[in-house]
Each structure stands twice: as structure tokens, then as C-alpha cells.
Amino acid sequence: MKYKHLFGPVVSRRLGISLGVDVIPYKYCSLNCVYCEVSTTTHLTLKRKPFYEVSEIMGELDDFLADNPELDYITFSGAGEPTLNSNLGGIISGIKEKYPQYKLALITNSSLLTDPELRAEILPCDLMLPSLDAVSEPCFQEVNRPIDKLRAEDLIQGLVQLRAEYTGPIWLEVFIVPGINDHLEEIELIKEAIEKIQPDKVQINSLDRPGAEAWVEPAIYLALEEIRAILQEDSVIPVEIIAKTHWESTITVSEEAVLNELVEYLKTGQYSKAELAKALEIHVNEVSKLLQHLAKQDLVAARHKHKGIYYIWKQ
Numbered sequence: 001m002k003y004k005h006l007f008g009p010v011v012s013r014r015l016g017i018s019l020g021v022d023v024i025p026y027k028y029c030s031l032n033c034v035y036c037e038v039s040t041t042t043h044l045t046l047k048r049k050p051f052y053e054v055s056e057i058m059g060e061l062d063d064f065l066a067d068n069p070e071l072d073y074i075t076f077s078g079a080g081e082p083t084l085n086s087n088l089g090g091i092i093s094g095i096k097e098k099y100p101q102y103k104l105a106l107i108t109n110s111s112l113l114t115d116p117e118l119r120a121e122i123l124p125c126d127l128m129l130p131s132l133d134a135v136s137e138p139c140f141q142e143v144n145r146p147i148d149k150l151r152a153e154d155l156i157q158g159l160v161q162l163r164a165e166y167t168g169p170i171w172l173e174v175f176i177v178p179g180i181n182d183h184l185e186e187i188e189l190i191k192e193a194i195e196k197i198q199p200d201k202v203q204i205n206s207l208d209r210p211g212a213e214a215w216v217e218p219a220i221y222l223a224l225e226e227i228r229a230i231l232q233e234d235s236v237i238p239v240e241i242i243a244k245t246h247w248e249s250t251i252t253v254s255e256e257a258v259l260n261e262l263v264e265y266l267k268t269g270q271y272s273k274a275e276l277a278k279a280l281e282i283h284v285n286e287v288s289k290l291l292q293h294l295a296k297q298d299l300v301a302a303r304h305k306h307k308g309i310y311y312i313w314k315q
């Protein structure tokens with residue numbers, strides 16, 4: 001049987017063996033994130049609709065689960081925001097009733113969590129994976145490009161309400177877009193929001209595959225480490241990095257000369273990636289790669305300044 005709604009199972013560090021269930025048509029979402037690895041949102045909406053019937057989704061699951069496959073989670077995710085399907089509650093209770101041996105996870109952008117009916121529908125899930133990438137309104141607009149009227153405050157309020165009602169684990173994802181939500185003020189606002197929300201864990205992510213906007217680049221691992229340390233300071237909520245590190249990138253012979261130039265330049269002061277790219281007359285992505293190469297050898301450090309992240313030579 002070919003499946004329209006199921007994908008995987010995929011193996012991930014975050015969820016183990018997870019079968020994806022997509023309950024939303026391509027590409028309905030309440031946000032249009034610059035980093036979206038699916039694509040640009042074509043149907044920007046906050047209106048819940050019965051996009052697919054419970055029986056249609058259950059039919060595919062019945063077929064797939066007939067042989068009792070080993071799964072860590074059945075996960076609602078896919079090409080849009082799963083909570084936009086007003087039949088989600090029916091699908092969740094249908095799976096729980098028929099397949100109680102499987103755990104359910106929900107990946108959500110948190111935008112509809114202020115809706116008490118929706119929260120009641122998703123309570124039977126075994127794991128919640130909501131996201132919050134920005135708290136200040138300009139940053140929220142820039143990273144997540146939400147539908148009109150939706151404010152970052154709505155996401156935080158919905159997450160606080162969910163925490164009050166849901167006793168299972170909440171792992172809050174924060175997706176870092178270098179140059180937009182990685183500056184100190186925003187990270188401190190996110191930290192304040194995390195303390196209000198009280199998730200069980202915070203997971204920092206960054207670009208892995210090309211995003212909706214070509215200019216979005218992955219964060220350097222060192223910068224993510226710096227953000228992790230800020231979020232973790234004086235907090236009992238564990239903070240971890242789930243982004244792929246790209247540590248494995250190797251330096252070609254032709255890049256070695258530029259690498260040496262970069263090292264000499266770094267020895268003269270603290271610079272942002274954009275400044276280094278301008279000085280060395282190379283693309284900023286190339287600077288990222290070279291910095292990562294140096295970071296791997298513990299030769300550079302990242303420092304948060306009010307204008308962004310600056311890199312310094314450590315020796």
C-alpha cells in the first residue's frame with residue numbers, strides 16, 4: 001500500500017524510531033518560518049479545518065501497524081502545522097484506543113495552544129515537542145513571519161496553559177537563525193519565557209537542510225554552545241543542542257591559504273562573521289566553515305555582544 005499520510009519510520013537522536021503522520025495538506029501553516037525545511041507556506045492560516053477524516057488516517061495506520069513494527073513514537077509532523085486539522089483529537093483518541101502500545105508525539109509550532117479545545121484534544125499524547133524561536137515581536141516577525149494578529153505572546157501564553165494542564169514531558173525547541181534571534185537580548189528574553197513555561201527540556205536546533213530562504217545559514221556549533229550556556233545558567237531545566245554540528249567538514253588545499261589569513265586576522269581582534277567575510281573577501285558560509293574547523297581544534301571562541309556573535313582567537 002502506498003501511503004499519503006505516513007512517512008518513515010525515521011531514526012533520530014531525538015525520538016528514536018519514529019513513524020511520521022502528516023495530517024495537513026501541503027503547505028498549510030500559521031507561520032512562514034525563514035528556516036522552514038519544507039518550503040514557503042502557501043496557505044497561511046490559523047483556522048482549523050477537518051482536512052482529512054479520522055478514517056482516512058486510521059486506514060493507513062491499520063495497514064502499517066498490522067505487523068506490529070517496533071517504534072519508539074508515532075509522531076504528528078509533516079508539511080504543515082498538525083494542530084490545524086480539527087480532526088486531530090479524533091485521530092489521537094483513535095490511535096490510543098486501537099494501538100495503546102504505541103507512544104504518540106506531537107510536533108507543533110505552538111501557535112494554536114491558546115485554544116482550550118485543542119489542548120484538551122492533544123492531552124493524551126505521550127510527548128509534546130512545541131517550538132518557540134523568538135519572544136520580542138520584531139524578532140518573531142522576522143524569523144517566523146506569522147499570520148496577521150498572531151503574536152509571540154500568544155505562543156508563550158498557550159505554552160504556559162499547556163504546561164498547567166499537561167502532565168507528560170514537554171521538550172521545547174528553539175531554532176537559532178544566525179543574525180536574527182541569536183543576539184544576547186533575544187536569548188535572555190527566551191530564557192525568561194522558558195522559566196515561565198517550565199518545559200522538561202529545552203532543545204536548541206539550527207539549519208540542517210536548505211531553508212525556505214536561501215540566506216539562512218546554520219549556526220556555528222560554538223555559538224550554539226554559547227547560547228546553551230546562557231540558557232542553562234541558574235536554571236534546573238536541562239538545555240541541549242540537537243543541531244547537527246557539521247564538524248566533519250574538511251578543509252581543501254585551496255582553502256588552507258584563506259584559513260591562514262583568517263587566523264592572522266583573528267589574532268588582531270574580535271570580529272563577527274560578516275566582518276570576517278568582508279575582510280577576507282569570501283562568502284559568509286565559507287567563514288562559517290573555516291571557523292568551525294578552528295573551533296574543532298579549540299582555537300577560537302564565540303562571544304555574545306549586543307550586536308551579535310563575535311569570534312576571538314584563543315591562544
Ligand code: SF4
Pocket residue numbers: 029030031032033035036037038039041078079080081109
Ligand atoms: S512552523 Fe514548521 S511547518 Fe510551519 S513554516 Fe515553520 S518550520 Fe515550516
